[in-house]
Amino acid sequence: MSSPRIPREHAFAYSARAGPATATYIDDFPPWAPALFPRPQLLPTDAVSIDAASSLWIEEQQSYTEEHSELDPHIPWLDDGVFDAGLLATLALDEQLLYWPEQAFADICWAAAVYEPPVVVQKPAPATVPDPHPPLADVTNRRSPPPLPIPEQDEETDTETETITSTPAPPYSRAVDEHNRLLALNYDFAPLRRRDVEAKEDYMRIDPFPRYLQPNTATSTLDAAAALLMLQPTPQTHWQVSGSVGVGDAIVMLGLDDAGKTSLVNRLHRRAELPSGVLPRTTPTVGSSMETIVHSAAGHSITVWEFGGQDKVRPLWRRYMWNGHAFAFVVDASAPERFALAAEELAHVCGERAEYSAFPFLVLVNKVDLPGAASVEEVRRAMGVDALFEGHTEWPWGVMGVSAMTGEGLDEVLDWFVASVSHKNIAEHNKGKKYIEGRAW
Numbered sequence: 457m458s459s460p461r462i463p464r465e466h467a468f469a470y471s472a473r474a475g476p477a478t479a480t481y482i483d484d485f486p487p488w489a490p491a492l493f494p495r496p497q498l499l500p501t502d503a504v505s506i507d508a509a510s511s512l513w514i515e516e517q518q519s520y521t522e523e524h525s526e527l528d529p530h531i532p533w534l535d536d537g538v539f540d541a542g543l544l545a546t547l548a549l550d551e552q553l554l555y556w557p558e559q560a561f562a563d564i565c566w567a568a569a570v571y572e573p574p575v576v577v578q579k580p581a582p583a584t585v586p587d588p589h590p591p592l593a594d595v596t597n598r599r600s601p602p603p604l605p606i607p608e609q610d611e612e613t614d615t616e617t618e619t620i621t622s623t624p625a626p627p628y629s630r631a632v633d634e635h636n637r638l639l640a641l642n643y644d645f646a647p648l649r650r651r652d653v654e655a656k657e658d659y660m661r662i663d664p665f666p667r668y669l670q671p672n673t674a675t676s677t678l679d680a681a682a683a684l685l686m687l688q689p690t691p692q693t694h695w696q697v698s699g700s701v702g703v704g705d706a707i708v709m710l711g712l713d714d715a716g717k718t719s720l721v722n723r724l725h726r727r728a729e730l731p732s733g734v735l736p737r738t739t740p741t742v743g744s745s746m747e748t749i750v751h752s753a754a755g756h757s758i759t760v761w762e763f764g765g766q767d768k769v770r771p772l773w774r775r776y777m778w779n780g781h782a783f784a785f786v787v788d789a790s791a792p793e794r795f796a797l798a799a800e801e802l803a804h805v806c807g808e809r810a811e812y813s814a815f816p817f818l819v820l821v822n823k824v825d826l827p828g829a830a831s832v833e834e835v836r837r838a839m840g841v842d843a844l845f846e847g848h849t850e851w852p853w854g855v856m857g858v859s860a861m862t863g864e865g866l867d868e869v870l871d872w873f874v875a876s877v878s879h880k881n882i883a884e885h886n887k888g889k890k891y892i893e894g895r896a897w
């Protein structure tokens with residue numbers, strides 16, 4: 457089977473997003489693509505048809521399902537080979553993308569359209585940003601793709617293009633910002649929000665990325681999916697989680713900025729060597745970060761997935777928080793003036809979805825080492841957790857005092873999670889997710 461060739465501008469789009477060291481792939485995957493696939497042996501080194509890759513997946517999935525379905529009821533393997541949009545946000549995004557690239561892509565787009573706040577659309581002035589792909593007449597919602605710089609232009613190239621291409625490719629994170637900016641300029645998700653799009657099929661009909669979506673080619677579908685996934689600061693983490701099935705239980709850690717989440721993760725990760733009273737310096741977390749720790753002599757492996765708490769990154773919480781097996785919400789006990797905001801954010805992020813979930817949940821009252829820190833009881837009342845979980849007795853939940861500075865309380869916290877994360881909870885939770893599919897999960 458011949459390799460699908462991706463258009464030149466797409467190749468350059470990869471390089472623009474991936475950074476300066478990666479300027480040439482016409483037939484290749486971008487260097488960040490392996491991060492999207494947790495089982496790299498299935499990632500071809502050159503472009504290959506999706507069929508070839510997916511037949512490998514089918515074999516592997518069948519044997520795995522036979523082996524594990526009884527043991528691991530929480531593993532959301534795809535039932536009867538049917539595309540399941542409800543699993544996209546959980547643990548099977550990579551499998552879905554390989555099996556059903558078009559549907560997966562459309563669903564990612566749809567999810568983004570439904571769940572993201574509307575972007576402010578600033579239409580580029582036609583004089584300064586030429587539209588290389590005029591919209592088709594029959595699709596009213598379509599916007600042109602971002603104007604992509606073309607490398608290695610001829611001498612005669614007009615000055616505007618030269619200006620763009622002579623700028624060195626920005627480093628990776630700046631490239632993501634730049635990419636976001638271009639998307640914000642060119643795509644208007646607002647009309648596709650939930651009130652207008654009742655079914656995914658509607659969205660598929662609208663298809664705002666026609667030039668990025670070429671059926672049956674992994675490269676173009678990845679490009680398309682990545683275009684949306686790159687809207688997140690660290691899309692790779694999502695995919696890594698999707699590969700973490702079987703690695704251990706994943707705790708999603710949320711909380712306002714400065715609550716001490718990163719410090720807690722650092723302490724948990726390095727508690728054997730880090731003396732009490734010493735904390736590595738931290739900087740505010742942008743996006744999310746993940747650390748796997750081993751707890752207890754039995755070697756129980758736990759992945760802690762921590763999200764930045766600054767107001768700009770809080771919208772990420774809602775999208776990803778349900779991908780773990782348990783939550784921890786960290787509150788700074790020394791900042792009572794922020795309790796109300798923390799309570800508000802917690803209630804917002806759980807929302808009505810709490811009703812359908814069965815995740816173990818702990819409020820971690822951090823910094824109890826500081827003089828004047830509020831007591832666990834005070835934080836419990838201020839956070840309104842009793843009201844939040846009223847009627848959800850099936851949820852194991854609690855409030856515990858900890859200190860990243862001294863390590864106090866952390867063993868108890870880990871013991872609690874290990875005892876509370878059960879396959880039963882996870883299966884319940886997945887059921888809830890299926891039930892609520894189609895609503896804002």
Ligand SMILES: Nc1nc2c(ncn2[C@@H]2O[C@H](COP(=O)(O)OP(=O)(O)OP(=O)(O)O)[C@@H](O)[C@H]2O)c(=O)[nH]1
Nearest residue numbers: 713714715716717718719738740741765823860861
């Ligand atoms: N005394 C004391 N200070 C702490 C403790 N935990 C964290 N800190 C301090 O609190 C500050 C913020 O800690 P971070 O871990 O960066 O906070 P964060 O929740 O990750 O913040 P974002 O990444 O912005 O969401 C740092 O100066 C830490 O040293 C603790 O248990 N005791």
Ligand SMILES: [Mg+2]
Nearest residue numbers: 717718740741
């Ligand atoms: Mg942090």
